Amino acid sequence: MRVIEVNDYYELSQKAAEMIIDQVRKKPDSVLGLATGETVLETYAAIVNDYQQNQTSYRHIRTFNLDEYIGLAADHPNSYHYYMNEHLFRFIDIPMSQTYIPNGLADDIPEECIRYEKLIGQCGGIDLQILGIGRNGHIGFNEPGTSFDSTTHVVELAHSTRKANSRFFSSLEEVPTHAITMGIATIMKSRQIILLASGERKAHIMSQLLEGEVTPNIPASILKTHPNVTIIADKEALSLIGKEQRKVYVQ
Numbered sequence: 001m002r003v004i005e006v007n008d009y010y011e012l013s014q015k016a017a018e019m020i021i022d023q024v025r026k027k028p029d030s031v032l033g034l035a036t037g038e039t040v041l042e043t044y045a046a047i048v049n050d051y052q053q054n055q056t057s058y059r060h061i062r063t064f065n066l067d068e069y070i071g072l073a074a075d076h077p078n079s080y081h082y083y084m085n086e087h088l089f090r091f092i093d094i095p096m097s098q099t100y101i102p103n104g105l106a107d108d109i110p111e112e113c114i115r116y117e118k119l120i121g122q123c124g125g126i127d128l129q130i131l132g133i134g135r136n137g138h139i140g141f142n143e144p145g146t147s148f149d150s151t152t153h154v155v156e157l158a159h160s161t162r163k164a165n166s167r168f169f170s171s172l173e174e175v176p177t178h179a180i181t182m183g184i185a186t187i188m189k190s191r192q193i194i195l196l197a198s199g200e201r202k203a204h205i206m207s208q209l210l211e212g213e214v215t216p217n218i219p220a221s222i223l224k225t226h227p228n229v230t231i232i233a234d235k236e237a238l239s240l241i242g243k244e245q246r247k248v249y250v251q
């Protein structure tokens with residue numbers, strides 16, 4: 001695991017976009033794993049900007065999103081379907097039929113999880129997975145305590161996660177209680193992973209991640225055992241890292 005330290009959120013977004021665009025140019029039929037949330041927003045904006053300036057093509061790219069709320073329709077403004085269309089897909093030339101997001105309205109949700117996991121395999125697995133990190137160390141919606149062996153599954157969202165995400169809803173009660181998420185084993189099968197962390201609100205979890213052990217209590221800690229993980233984090237997110245850990249990880 002290597003950590004690229006950047007000055008601020010702007011630089012983080014530029015660097016992340018650059019790495020994703022590089023992957024797309026090198027392998028135009030790449031399978032990308034995508035995240036939602038606030039952190040990745042400007043990365044998508046930078047990808048859109050590059051598309052408009054340089055016409056990088058996504059015609060043969062396939063994408064798999066990490067997660068989706070259960071119970072929200074694709075056109076609900078807080079669904080991750082809506083988020084992805086709104087911030088990325090509608091601006092680039094990716095055919096919508098090549099963008100995959102779990103269906104949180106499926107009649108048979110356990111079956112939907114199995115289908116989604118299989119589909120990732122049938123597409124050859126994920127070449128590059130983008131991750132944000134929750135303040136409790138969650139990746140996707142894999143909350144603390146999730147088995148490292150988990151594949152795509154249903155989760156009950158932690159109160160802290162619902163509270164954090166309630167900023168996008170009109171009230172906490174409106175935040176769905178459950179979601180479908182790729183599992184930790186699903187994420188770990190990706191050939192390359194980039195995790196993004198920005199701002200002071202991620203400083204505590206970043207120090208726990210970099211200084212602590214690999215434990216299901218911090219789902220992101222499993223990334224330390226993956227052969228190709230890059231963390232892009234800004235100075236604020238790395239502000240609580242001790243000198244020794246800095247020497248080990250930070251470039």
Ligand SMILES: O=P(O)(O)OC[C@H]1O[C@](O)(CO)[C@@H](O)[C@@H]1O
Pocket residue numbers: 035036037038039040131132133134140141161165
């Ligand atoms: O980027 P944010 O909004 O801080 O969220 C971090 C992570 O938490 C989630 O929003 C889920 O709670 C993920 O989608 C995201 O990767």
